Amino acid sequence: MLKKFTIGVALASVITTSAYAEKKETAKEFVERIQQESLELSKETAAAAWVRATYITPDTAILASKARERSLAFQAKAFEQAKRYKDAKTDPVTARAIELMLRGSSAPAPNNPALQAQLAQTLTDMAGQYGAGTYCDDSGNCRQLQELEAVLAKSRDYDELLDVWKGWRTVSPAYRSTYQQFVAAANQGAKDSGFKDLADAWKSNYDMSPEAFTKEADRLWNQVKPFYNELQCHVRAKLNEEYGDERVPLDQPIPAHLLGNMWSQTWDNLYPLLEPHKGVASLDVTAALKEQGYDELKMTQTAEAFFTSLGLPSLPDSFYKNSMIKKPADRDVVCHASAWDLGNGSDPRIKQCVEITENQFGTLHHELGHIYYYLMYKDQPRVFKGGAHDGFHEAIGDTIQLSMTQSYLKEKGLIKEIIKSPEATLNQQMKLALEKIAFLPFGKMIDEWRWKVFSGEIAPEDYNKGWWELRTQYQGIRAPVERSEKDFDAGAKYHIPGNTPYTRYFLSFIMQFQFHKALCETAGFTGPLHECSIYNNKAAGKALGDMLAMGQSKPWPDAMQALTGQREMDASAIIDYFAPLNSWLKEQNKDRQCGW
Ligand code: X8Z
Ligand code: ZN
Numbered sequence: 001m002l003k004k005f006t007i008g009v010a011l012a013s014v015i016t017t018s019a020y021a022e023k024k025e026t027a028k029e030f031v032e033r034i035q036q037e038s039l040e041l042s043k044e045t046a047a048a049a050w051v052r053a054t055y056i057t058p059d060t061a062i063l064a065s066k067a068r069e070r071s072l073a074f075q076a077k078a079f080e081q082a083k084r085y086k087d088a089k090t091d092p093v094t095a096r097a098i099e100l101m102l103r104g105s106s107a108p109a110p111n112n113p114a115l116q117a118q119l120a121q122t123l124t125d126m127a128g129q130y131g132a133g134t135y136c137d138d139s140g141n142c143r144q145l146q147e148l149e150a151v152l153a154k155s156r157d158y159d160e161l162l163d164v165w166k167g168w169r170t171v172s173p174a175y176r177s178t179y180q181q182f183v184a185a186a187n188q189g190a191k192d193s194g195f196k197d198l199a200d201a202w203k204s205n206y207d208m209s210p211e212a213f214t215k216e217a218d219r220l221w222n223q224v225k226p227f228y229n230e231l232q233c234h235v236r237a238k239l240n241e242e243y244g245d246e247r248v249p250l251d252q253p254i255p256a257h258l259l260g261n262m263w264s265q266t267w268d269n270l271y272p273l274l275e276p277h278k279g280v281a282s283l284d285v286t287a288a289l290k291e292q293g294y295d296e297l298k299m300t301q302t303a304e305a306f307f308t309s310l311g312l313p314s315l316p317d318s319f320y321k322n323s324m325i326k327k328p329a330d331r332d333v334v335c336h337a338s339a340w341d342l343g344n345g346s347d348p349r350i351k352q353c354v355e356i357t358e359n360q361f362g363t364l365h366h367e368l369g370h371i372y373y374y375l376m377y378k379d380q381p382r383v384f385k386g387g388a389h390d391g392f393h394e395a396i397g398d399t400i401q402l403s404m405t406q407s408y409l410k411e412k413g414l415i416k417e418i419i420k421s422p423e424a425t426l427n428q429q430m431k432l433a434l435e436k437i438a439f440l441p442f443g444k445m446i447d448e449w450r451w452k453v454f455s456g457e458i459a460p461e462d463y464n465k466g467w468w469e470l471r472t473q474y475q476g477i478r479a480p481v482e483r484s485e486k487d488f489d490a491g492a493k494y495h496i497p498g499n500t501p502y503t504r505y506f507l508s509f510i511m512q513f514q515f516h517k518a519l520c521e522t523a524g525f526t527g528p529l530h531e532c533s534i535y536n537n538k539a540a541g542k543a544l545g546d547m548l549a550m551g552q553s554k555p556w557p558d559a560m561q562a563l564t565g566q567r568e569m570d571a572s573a574i575i576d577y578f579a580p581l582n583s584w585l586k587e588q589n590k591d592r593q594c595g596w
Pocket of ligand 2: 366367393
């Protein structure tokens, strides 16, 4: 999750300015005052939220929730004031600032203080319950999420997989009604801020109308859908070989617990089952990290070294001092990885329960992508501190990971030899597609569900039914056992109780290939993109850093253009990147009945 404390989140309740003085304030003065006050208040909100996320107790719930409530009260008031400047004649910078202030945050403040409290409390409670979530099986073996995830990653035992899949989903029903209360309060907040509902508010963050954004996301999905369908078809066939016709019928959606991931969102843990050419160019980075004694710190520093190789600055000492990179043994924390922009750019931190695996190594790069965004835009006015849009923020660290090629890994001693052959390319592409292509429909459907929940199209009594309809429609997967409205399967995914919008990741997974392509061109690379690494390339680093430094001071197409020369999001880069795998999959599937 990307935590940002923009005006939306952190506005103080201490406006003492009289109505008369407010009236005389120019738009520019108004923007300056609000930023100042919001900065002041955010110290408290952020400190409380950090302590809450890294120390889950009933006491920290009270502190974080109260701080959030104060912040919402300020937000509501500032929003009311900002409306007056909506069409004010002013300079372009101030006009952009006002426009951003009038955008919907992920949880806009309702005007009613009781609803502000309800919003603050429901959010704090749900995230805490998710973070502390534990499943104890019949034999009294109690495990938390990352332990359960490890089973899904490795085991191929149908019943064991089913047990942990169902087990994790015993945690979320406890906050199903809390979620309903959250929706009521946040929807009211969206309405009080001039939006139809919370979905409308979320979709209004992309420098285009909400309607245009819906179409845009659909357009991108339609670009990648045929490729996803090929992948799904092939994976189903391989799982059918592994588990048999009864468990994985060839004309049905895939049972969700067999895909190597708690939410079936990325499937790269199935790579051993799906490796096109057995044993060619072994890519077991996890084993290498373990063998070479990497620990949490060394993994983080190695990720940092990629960014500094581009000419970007070193992380401040405070980053290592204040971040949480290891799961504490003695207390509950929210393990879901996140990056935090504290201290007005001077105290960036990550929070991640790092394990020594390739996946976690990737996530560290992802989080540092957020951190480098914070560092590069730290001198922007507060209101411009943010990604060009939220998908940009999510895409930076992932773009770097696309440069972790065989040559890079060899240089770091994480693989023994570089193997260049069509077979090796296919293997690599399969592994990456199981992460990047498998993710796309998941990235899209999460907010499809929420948009419908917020608009009322999915009623509270249909939460679970609506969830599984979309899971099947988009991903071609199904629940492995009968589910009911006693369950809250959407709530088993962090971003639902954490209330982090999710379309950002769908966009990111598409844009990161555009970014990779552009940076490789800047670096003067002329070969196939899957062989390009921008490691050590200062020209690419400069192009990236310049874009990051813009923050959200300009509409996102300007940032996109600065980096790529294009003004649009476009899936052709990701499709082209995977061209070898795409044609191989079509060949594999030619006698199969695809679809579900
Ligand atoms: O939540 C995250 C990051 C933090 S912003 C670890 N991601 C999504 C997820 O885990 O579901 C990264 C990719 C998708
Ligand atoms: Zn992120």
